[in-house]
Amino acid sequence: MNKQQICIIGGSGFVGLHLCARLVKQGYRIRVLTRNAEAAKDLRVLPGVELRQADVHDPAALAAQLQNQTAVINLAGILNEHRQGGFQAAHVELPRRIIAACQTAGVRRLLHMSALKADMAEPPSEYLRSKGEGERLVLAADDLDATVFRPSVIFGPEDQFFNRFARLLATAPGVFPLACAEARFAPVYVGDVAEAFTRALRIKETIGQGYELCGPKPYSLHEIVDYVARLSGHRRYIIALGPRLSRLQARIMEFLPGKPFTRDNYRSTLCDSLCKSRFPEIFGITPTPVEAIVPGYLGPREHNHYLSRLRQRARRD
Numbered sequence: 001m002n003k004q005q006i007c008i009i010g011g012s013g014f015v016g017l018h019l020c021a022r023l024v025k026q027g028y029r030i031r032v033l034t035r036n037a038e039a040a041k042d043l044r045v046l047p048g049v050e051l052r053q054a055d056v057h058d059p060a061a062l063a064a065q066l067q068n069q070t071a072v073i074n075l076a077g078i079l080n081e082h083r084q085g086g087f088q089a090a091h092v093e094l095p096r097r098i099i100a101a102c103q104t105a106g107v108r109r110l111l112h113m114s115a116l117k118a119d120m121a122e123p124p125s126e127y128l129r130s131k132g133e134g135e136r137l138v139l140a141a142d143d144l145d146a147t148v149f150r151p152s153v154i155f156g157p158e159d160q161f162f163n164r165f166a167r168l169l170a171t172a173p174g175v176f177p178l179a180c181a182e183a184r185f186a187p188v189y190v191g192d193v194a195e196a197f198t199r200a201l202r203i204k205e206t207i208g209q210g211y212e213l214c215g216p217k218p219y220s221l222h223e224i225v226d227y228v229a230r231l232s233g234h235r236r237y238i239i240a241l242g243p244r245l246s247r248l249q250a251r252i253m254e255f256l257p258g259k260p261f262t263r264d265n266y267r268s269t270l271c272d273s274l275c276k277s278r279f280p281e282i283f284g285i286t287p288t289p290v291e292a293i294v295p296g297y298l299g300p301r302e303h304n305h306y307l308s309r310l311r312q313r314a315r316r317d
């Protein structure tokens, strides 16, 4: 039985749930730190996962939580700035505090989640710029054995990409104006991302490295949305917007609840989210195609079931 104890920050979200399940299967004991234990209670059902509410931005509280941990995984991140915090706090100040807390608590191993293209010389968006600054801090830290991951957009049953387009298509009347239709992505399966993190814990050669993670095939956003429309049964006439109208749509949609699309998101799409090479061989993973997974949660029946669960949850809240 593996008795190693791993502390995960940002482990209550989409990737965290899959990663925790995989680590538990491998026999690791997991401590997930969250700012809101009530909202993260889904994790409690996983045996071997200890959920702790903590102010991860408080250096002393964080160092105390990292005592006796074998490794730390940082998954914390946001796609849009909101009242509770911005990119600088989540992607730069938090990693800086995690590094310091690891050093105080004597934890050497740190796996850090960044994003594809965050290591560009001049990232076009604040999301990518702040992710880049955070990962540089991690890779430069003294006394740490760090590994950085840079995935393209991640897909899986609870993702915020395919599911979001399915929701938007469901409510669109006849036509669907699509911003950044030519932007390109190589969506990577959440199970493969979780497996790469899990294997990295045992592969010493990953120390000091950064890995791009992409799925096997690139798609334009237009192709992805068309695919989602066909799968979910919400066929719409998709109108590809040019740069000016895409920016205008972002300007409007960033004022909608949940900010479905922002000017910073628009700027992120100015560089293609494609990897320079194939899935890193060191992990021994054959990346899973979109077509093998997405129909399992976006077929018409699956999607209607998903929507009714969302409505039920909204009524409960």
Ligand SMILES: NC(=O)c1ccc[n+]([C@@H]2O[C@H](COP(=O)([O-])OP(=O)(O)OC[C@H]3O[C@@H](n4cnc5c(N)ncnc54)[C@H](OP(=O)(O)O)[C@@H]3O)[C@@H](O)[C@H]2O)c1
Pocket (backbone or CB within 6 Å): 009, 010, 011, 012, 013, 014, 015, 016, 033, 034, 035, 036, 040, 056, 075, 076, 077, 078, 079, 084, 085, 089, 090, 094, 113, 114, 115, 116, 151, 152, 153, 154, 155, 160, 161
């Ligand atoms: N999903 C994708 O397509 C994708 C693609 C590339 C990179 N990534 C990166 O992968 C990571 C995980 O993504 P995800 O999809 O699982 O995101 P998610 O579901 O939104 O979960 C993000 C987690 O980050 C924590 N968090 C957010 N803001 C924070 C802050 N200011 N301080 C401390 N913790 C904060 C939250 O923890 P609590 O609220 O419980 O404290 C939450 O559990 C993120 O870093 C994201 O940028 C994701």
